Amino acid sequence: MQKSVCFTDSFFCVFNDKQSRRDTDMNFIDQTSKILKIPEYKSLILLNILFGISASFIFPYNSMFGIDEVGMSNMSFGIFMTISAIVGIFISTYIGKLSDGRYTRKSILIVVTISAFIAYVLYAYIRDYFLLLFVASFFIGIASSGFPQVFAYAREAVGRANLPSKEMPYAMNLFRMFFALSWTVGPALAAFVLLRYDFTGLFLVAAAGYLIILFFVIKFLKHHNPKASKPKEPVNLRKFIVRPYIFANLFAFILIASANSINMMNMPQFITKVLHGTETHVGLAFSIPPIFEIPFMLGFGLLAARIDSSVLIKLGVFIATIYFSILMFVDAPWQIYVIQILSAAYISITNGIAISYFQDFIPDEPGTATTLYMNTSKIGSTIGFLLFGAVSQYYGYREVVILCMIFMAVAFLVLLLFRKDKSFVFHRRKRVSV
The missing domain is CATH 1.20.1250.20 (MFS general substrate transporter like domains)
Incomplete structure (x- = not known):
């Protein structure tokens, strides 16, 4: 008797599992379709891809630029990256606070993109260690807020669409996947540019990419007044x-x-x-x-x-x-x-x-x-x-x-x-x- 009950339970378990998988497939299609209809979401996906391609143009070749092109020692390059990263953390934290209360994310993204453009134009021609350290710490420190701001803008766009809270993680995971998608073409394309035009050409192309991003930010994004959040007790x-x-x-x-x-x-x-x-x-x-x-x-x-x-x-x-x-x-x-x-x-x-x-x-x-x-x-x-x-x-x-x-x-x-x-x-x- 016990065996038959177990068999029956297993049968219904398997049946329910197959049914739940069908429901999951349908939910997957419905959720994706619903998310893509959110206002500004498609424009944000495009920006996400452009930010990803621009980043993938630079990051894989950072050490080659510093060590092989500029002539840094491995240790001085490590110090260079550490200092610029620490300064960048402080700058991006400050920008994050501004974007949450005083300025619209579109305004922040305009400033961030202009800063990235300036940084990579300077990178194309400067080979002095300390000047590059200033550019990396200040201008790229500001530019590093780009992707987090796009991500935050997307989350707010999803929130304005009144998407159920249980669907929010999928919406943001879908958004993040497009950033990963951009890395499938960026590094290989950058290698082609690097072989033909050296690092000067690589950085100028990256700078041009940020000009394109600037155009899309101005053209397609809207100014949404930041919502003043109630002060919370520090944790x-x-x-x-x-x-x-x-x-x-x-x-x-x-x-x-x-x-x-x-x-x-x-x-x-x-x-x-x-x-x-x-x-x-x-x-x-x-x-x-x-x-x-x-x-x-x-x-x-x-x-x-x-x-x-x-x-x-x-x-x-x-x-x-x-x-x-x-x-x-x-x-x-x-x-x-x-x-x-x-x-x-x-x-x-x-x-x-x-x-x-x-x-x-x-x-x-x-x-x-x-x-x-x-x-x-x-x-x-x-x-x-x-x-x-x-x-x-x-x-x-x-x-x-x-x-x-x-x-x-x-x-x-x-x-x-x-x-x-x-x-x-x-x-x-x-x-x-x-």
Whole structure:
């Protein structure tokens, strides 16, 4: 009797599962269609792609410009990136406050885009270390607010459309995927420009891209008065952060962000100086992951609704450890192309699910939880810039890959050892402010 009940339950479970999948497919189509009809959303997608292409023109070749073109040592380049990143954090934070209360996002985006245009015109011709450091810290510091402002504008546009709150994450994830899509063409196109016109041409083309962005911002976006939000009581997180499970996650994500930043700086040097590749090989290496990130983001995003996100995060960090372990032994550029699929998989998880993963720590304070995640990314990137300069100069580019593997392995072990306990689940329901 018990077996027949189990069989019957299983049958209805399978039937209901198939039905739910059909409903999910229909919801997927309906949701996408509804989101694309939101006013300004399509214009924002276009801006998102243009911002992504402009960024992908520059970031993959930063280390080649600083070390090979300007003549910085690896250590001085690491210091250069660290200082400009720290100054950029302060500037972008200030701009974020202005955009939330005093000025419209369209006005901010106009200023940001003009600043990016000026920065890359200057980058095309300046080769003095300290002048470049000023340009990178000030003008690019302002320009770094571009994508966050576009993202914030999109979120407000979705909010004005009165989209149900449960559909908001999908709308923003869809928006983020177009940024990833832009990286499928940007680095490869930049490699072509770099080979034909050198860094001067590369930066002038990037500057022209920002002029196009400026045109679209002025033409298609509207001025929406910022809504004055009610002042909130500051949240004190000191006691919360030092809890073993939370601290372990913060530490792990700092390691993950450091490894990602180090790899971004190291990859061009590793390909050209260790594997004796060209700028074209660099462009292809950076263009391949975004192609796979898009289906991975969709797949892991749907999977995150079915299983605990902490399991997926551990899977992502484990894949990252395998990726860097294999990368240590490659001896030709084409071998990197194959394993970049692993890079796409782990980035889709650690970047795509990370925000909602952190928001689960403080369900009643999603803004604070998101800030925690962003801070780990900023701290990790800053540490990564310095470590790249030091390790690559005194040891070598392959040793930098080993460092990334160690960071990911340690992060995986930390996430594996520190798990949620009953007390965490109980206290999670309480207000975190202390």
